[in-house]
Amino acid sequence: MQIVALIIIGAAAGFIATRAMRMETDMLTTIAIGIIGALIGGITLRILLTITGWMSGFVGAVLGAMALIWLWRRYGPK
Numbered sequence: 001m002q003i004v005a006l007i008i009i010g011a012a013a014g015f016i017a018t019r020a021m022r023m024e025t026d027m028l029t030t031i032a033i034g035i036i037g038a039l040i041g042g043i044t045l046r047i048l049l050t051i052t053g054w055m056s057g058f059v060g061a062v063l064g065a066m067a068l069i070w071l072w073r074r075y076g077p078k
Contacts (some may be wrong), residue, residue, distance in 0.1 A: 010035035 011027075014034025018025050025033065052059070 010038055013038055
């Protein structure tokens with residue numbers, strides 16, 4: 001069952017990624033891109049969270065606050 005879910009999620013992720021990058025591929029390549037991309041992304045995120053721990057949450061909070069400030073300056077009251 002997990003393999004079927006991996007193929008379905010990989011197909012969806014591959015479809016979105018190939019369309020976002022304006023790349024025309026066949027169905028098997030699209031699924032392979034999605035599955036391999038999910039593995040690379042999952043491993044990378046796990047390593048980053050393991051290495052940085054709580055620091056990644058802090059960095060995320062700072063980036064979120066900076067985005068909010070940018071939005072406020074750009075679209076807030078003048």
